[in-house]
Amino acid sequence: MSARERVCRLLGPLLAALLLVTACTDARSDEPRGDQPAGLVPGPYDVRPGVVLGTPVDDTETQAAEHPVVARLLELIAHTPKGERIRIITRSFSLHPVADALVDAHQRGVSVQIIANRFASKSFRAVAKMRDEVGTDRRKDSFIYLSSGSRRGPRTGTHQKTWTFSRVGDSRHVVMVGSANLSYYSTQQYSDMYVFVDRTDVWRAFDRDFRDQVGIEEPRGPGYAPVLGKDRAWFFPGWDEETDPVQALLRDLPARGTVLRFAMYAWHSERGRRLAEIVADKARGGARVQVISLNIGKEIVASLRAAGVEVHSARFRNGNDVHSKLSLLEWTAPDGARHRRVITGSDNFGSDSLPRDELALEIAPDRGSWRRYVRWYDAIIERAAGEGH
Numbered sequence: 001m002s003a004r005e006r007v008c009r010l011l012g013p014l015l016a017a018l019l020l021v022t023a024c025t026d027a028r029s030d031e032p033r034g035d036q037p038a039g040l041v042p043g044p045y046d047v048r049p050g051v052v053l054g055t056p057v058d059d060t061e062t063q064a065a066e067h068p069v070v071a072r073l074l075e076l077i078a079h080t081p082k083g084e085r086i087r088i089i090t091r092s093f094s095l096h097p098v099a100d101a102l103v104d105a106h107q108r109g110v111s112v113q114i115i116a117n118r119f120a121s122k123s124f125r126a127v128a129k130m131r132d133e134v135g136t137d138r139r140k141d142s143f144i145y146l147s148s149g150s151r152r153g154p155r156t157g158t159h160q161k162t163w164t165f166s167r168v169g170d171s172r173h174v175v176m177v178g179s180a181n182l183s184y185y186s187t188q189q190y191s192d193m194y195v196f197v198d199r200t201d202v203w204r205a206f207d208r209d210f211r212d213q214v215g216i217e218e219p220r221g222p223g224y225a226p227v228l229g230k231d232r233a234w235f236f237p238g239w240d241e242e243t244d245p246v247q248a249l250l251r252d253l254p255a256r257g258t259v260l261r262f263a264m265y266a267w268h269s270e271r272g273r274r275l276a277e278i279v280a281d282k283a284r285g286g287a288r289v290q291v292i293s294l295n296i297g298k299e300i301v302a303s304l305r306a307a308g309v310e311v312h313s314a315r316f317r318n319g320n321d322v323h324s325k326l327s328l329l330e331w332t333a334p335d336g337a338r339h340r341r342v343i344t345g346s347d348n349f350g351s352d353s354l355p356r357d358e359l360a361l362e363i364a365p366d367r368g369s370w371r372r373y374v375r376w377y378d379a380i381i382e383r384a385a386g387e388g389h
Contacts, residue, residue, distance in 0.1 A: 040108055041078045045169025047197045050369040052176070053376045054191040056320040059184040065097040067187040069180045072195070076176070077101040079169040082109030085141075087210045089160045089357075091346075092120040092183040099126035103133045111141040115213055116182075117158040118146035126182075138216045150213040152222045153237040155355035158213070160346045161193075162359060164206050173203035177361055178344050179265070179324045189323040190263070190314075190380055192344055192373070194363055201228045209235050213357055229364075234347075236358035241271050241351065246327075246343065246360055250278045253331050255285025261328040261377050265314065265321075266295040266348035275349050276300045280307035290377075292384055294321050312384035322380060325349075325360075328373055340370050 054069040064070060074097060080086055086105060093099075093116040106112045112134055121127050127144065134142035149156040161181060165174040178193030180186050196202045205226045212219040212235075223238025225245065234245045241247075253260075260282060267276070283289045284307050291304060294314035304311050314322035327343040345359035365373065 045079045047171035049197040052193045064187040084167040085111040091117045092181045094124040094183045114144040234360045258287040258331040260289045263324040263326040264293040268297040269351040271351040283307040
């Protein structure tokens with residue numbers, strides 16, 4: 001073991017995470033220079049756009065900080081300068097390295113605003129730490145709000161996983177969206193996040209969504225569905241089983257020559273049955289379809305397999321599982337053009353998603369991100385097949 005590795009193991013979780021991202025890779029020091037506030041990594045920095053793919057690690061504090069998604073979040077927080085704003089929506093929040101990084105950001109003058117699901121987060125020490133440091137007054141520059149729902153509907157509940165930054169280093173309007181919660185359990189899971197950089201349209205859409213959920217102004221109603229260039233988002237609630245935008249998107253795809261890959265933490269109930277029917281029809285029409293899912297109804301599995309769909313369990317022998325809500329869609333248009341789209345976010349294939357504060361995001365990924373998604377997905381399928389799933 002090198003001297004630098006020994007230092008990284010001995011230092012606290014937050015600083016260790018920052019060293020892993022910076023000093024352990026490019027020999028720069030994370031110590032503040034001159035009058036630089038603690039926690040801010042000095043020097044030029046540009047955020048890398050595209051997919052961040054999480055693979056499981058142990059749930060110790062040091063290992064949790066090394067989870068690819070958590071490490072990227074810590075990196076972004078560490079490069080957010082004074083006067084800028086971080087807004088986070090998460091279902092569960094227990095990660096001490098993230099809480100410590102956010103406290104440091106607040107202390108150096110960053111506005112830190114967090115919405116977390118009360119039921120899933122209220123008992124964690126990380127939340128108590130944030131409450132003690134930034135308070136709960138939603139009219140302040142910094143706060144943590146433990147939500148029991150939003151004002152957008154009578155049955156809402158916070159389930160999104162979206163993180164926005166007004167500026168990170170030399171990059172503006174950074175948005176990170178996907179399936180990862182800020183919990184130790186989530187670091188033992190496969191998850192995915194997508195990073196948008198210098199996309200003012202995306203940042204404004206998610207900034208509006210945060211304000212709608214925080215409850216200090218009148219929300220603009222459910223069913224917010226902005227088109228964002230080649231991308232588009234559906235913020236739930238606002239749809240039912242008949243108007244479900246995900247069903248509509250899948251139904252419109254051709255069958256022959258299409259490849260559909262799903263990594264779905266949950267797939268059940270009436271909505272899940274309808275989605276399975278659509279997918280099974282595509283498979284019978286010539287599409288190649290793969291599914292990996294954890295909480296999936298037996299009748300849905302039977303329906304998919306009867307149509308020739310390859311279905312695998314998303315739970316592994318050592319306790320790891322897949323938490324993504326991911327669809328990788330590839331098809332050929334009538335004009336011969338090949339199209340690739342990613343649907344990610346917090347929306348599981350179930351009826352209980354429809355009334356909650358959820359997100360389904362359709363992305364037109366760059367070529368590199370698409371390839372990384374497919375390699376990551378194939379590796380999960382290979383692991384599942386190797387365990388007899």
